[in-house]
Amino acid sequence: MSHVIVKASTVITVDAERPRAEAVAVDTETGVILAVGTLADCQGAAPDATVTDLGPSVLMPGFIDSHNHPGLSGLVTQAPAYWIAPYVGYPSFADVDALFRKANAEEPAGQPLLFNGLDRMLQGAPELDRVQLDAYFPDRAAIVFDNSGHEVYFNSGVIAALGWPNGTPPADPAGASFGRNEDGSSNGLAYESSAIAQVLTPMLPKIVSHPLHSCAQWYALMARHGVTATSDHSYSDDSKPIFEALASTSDCPIRVSLYHVSTESTCGEPFSSPIPDNMLRKQGIKLWADGAPWVGTIAISFPYLDTPTTRNAQIAPGATYETKMNYSRAELDATLSSYADKGFQFAFHVNGDVGLDIVLDAYERALALNNLTATDHRWRVEHLGACRGDQFERAANLGVVLSMGPYQLIYWGDLLDGEIFDSSIGAQWQRIGDAFRAGAVVAFHNDGMVSPPDVLLNIQTVITRRTPSGQLHGPEQIISLDDAIKAQTINAAHVLHRDHEIGSIEVGKLADFTVLSRDPYEVEASRLTADVSVEGTWVGGKPIDLDAFLEQVRATDPSEHHSAIADVGERIHRC
Incomplete structure (x- = not known):
């Protein structure tokens, strides 16, 4: 057997039983963690292991982005x-x-x-x-x-x-x-x-001349930000060859959970692939309720303001209520009824408070009809920019998990607060503090091509509620660094139904790591992104060589994957 011990200045495990350690022992053949503790503990568990000493660097679980679009994002953001x-x-x-x-x-x-x-x-x-x-x-x-x-x-x-x-x-x-x-x-x-x-x-x-390489560039971008696992929320059958080809490379940096768009008739069918399940799996079905705040298509009970910003964006002032729902409640009920017995998670795009009320009503009905109430179903709701604490409490009581988007506050926060919406709404956008207080399981995401996968910036923003301009919005929604890190590791793994295998550094889990330049607990919150950087990632006990990954992909025949993007437009389902 082949073993390695990874030693760092400190290991942040995100394991409540042992929050800190000095070293981790890994079986490199299986990619599974054998021991966590002192260097002596790990050498006792794996006496034949070589030791990789990361010096002053910090080791922690690989970051997880709970909602992304790595296939589509690569095609439409990366060269050409x-x-x-x-x-x-x-x-x-x-x-x-x-x-x-x-x-x-x-x-x-x-x-x-x-x-x-x-x-x-x-x-x-x-x-x-x-x-x-x-x-x-x-x-x-x-x-x-x-x-x-x-x-x-x-x-x-x-x-x-x-x-x-x-x-x-x-x-x-x-x-x-x-x-x-x-x-x-x-x-x-x-x-x-x-x-x-x-x-x-x-x-x-x-x-797009080389679709596989375009997608690989997005994988690499995620890895450079410390991400080792994500999901694709615009999956359809035609993209399967691309995901399989990327997962089959020797230095693939990202594990992917697939969420099949509900508009494709095969969304409820089983998924089979020669790729190991821990690298590529079909996890759920993607649906959508309303649209995007930035184009006026979310279902909300409060008004858009009449300002130069909204006028330029051609958004009519006033509340939208149910007029911006993409499908009727009856249509949502029919879709849930069609697939609730298939064993997949549902994941619902919803930004507006009216939209979330409708989704939770539909979820509650479907859970009861299918005898899933009080089970560990982990049906999901996504984005949730305008949603409220009482709604999060209801979601938690239903066993519904929350995948929230700090990027909305990061990039639009200054406009949301007083330009797009009244400050009583806009300053509170992304009520992450309320979500944690509601007892819900909260994960974070960057939503693919909508924003860069900058996990450290997500964390800095939610623990300060300051946008890149320095403005403070809704300090009541500040959360602790502990909770922010959980939202990008173990909570995100829970949302993906993968907390038994990733999300923390524990014996028996896969050895997916992010290497940081400094301990985030030892820097000023407002300087997290300035003082801490991602130095690399490990997947399955192996340090990832992104240059080798990209070169391997670049060497493939691009013609093999042109058919996979021939109808990629069909996958643009409310990112």
Whole structure:
């Protein structure tokens, strides 16, 4: 047998029985932890082991992102696509404007282009249309994704490539729509997943030359932030070859749990794969209730304000109530009834307080009808930006777990508080303190292409409630560093039904580690991201070599995976 002992300045175990240790012994053949304790303890358990001494570095469980979109995110944010979100280098529309002009001048003639992350609120960007994009890209097809994932903008080159007769889009699909001029022709806008799919589906294979490598770049980005496990909340059958190919590489840095979109008829079917279950598994079914706060499509009982920010984003003032629900309660009940006996988790996208009331009503009914009340079902709700403490208490009483998004506070917090909503609502956005006080199991996520997978920034923000500008919002919602770390480790593992194998450093669990430069408990809360950095990750007792991983993927034949992205647009289901 092959054993290794990993020694560090300290080991943060996230195990209540032994919160700190000096070393960890690992069976490198199985990737399982053999011992945790002093160096002498570990040498006693594995006397033949070699010792890897990390010196002053700190070892802790691998970070877990409970809700992501690693497949889709790689395709639409990594080269050759352009990621133009305000927090990755394009803070204003002037920056986006300059990039549009540069890309059009430098890219090969006729090459279609894809941009992701235009944000009308944060960048002050206009709602681009066909005419505006034609001015930037007169001789090529160009698609621009809104940062919310709920809208795309495209030019005449795309319309021509799609072959729409007289430039007229097809009939609006259920729950989605195309923008139209007075004569019925396309104005270069598509709203919501089904319409977006009809624009993106034929175009993406012409844009992404090596789909597997694009996805691998997102895996690597997550690993650089210390993430060793995540989920894909836009999984459909056509993406299976990509996930299997990535998981089969010798240095794959990420374990993935798949959540199958409910719009695909096979979502309730069993999953089989030659890939080990601990690297790739189908865990649940993804549904969605409402939309995104940034485009005015969440179901809320309180009003959007009438401000320059909301007017520029073309959001009407006032409350939306049930008008922004994507499906009726009857439709939600029917979907839950169809799949509740399949043994999968449900995961519901919901941001608004009205939306969460409806989802919890539907969950309570389905749990009772299927004799699942008071069982360990761990049905999920996602995002929850506008939701309340009393709702979290109800979720906890139903056994529903919470996957929350600190990124909403990080990047939009300054606008939420007084510009988008009244301060009584906006300052409290992402009521994480209330969620913990409610006794719910709370995990954190970054939601794939919507925000970078910056776990340390998540933690710093929730323990200070300060945005990158330094502004304080809702100090009542501050949580402890202990709780913040749990939300990115053991709680996230619980939400993924994986707390028996990952999420803490304990004997018998998989040896997934994040290596930090310093102990986060020994730095000022407001300086966590400045003073602590991720130095690397281990998966299954093996230090991950990201260069080797990317090179192995780059060497594969890209043609093998073009079919897997031929209808990737179908997977854009309310990220």
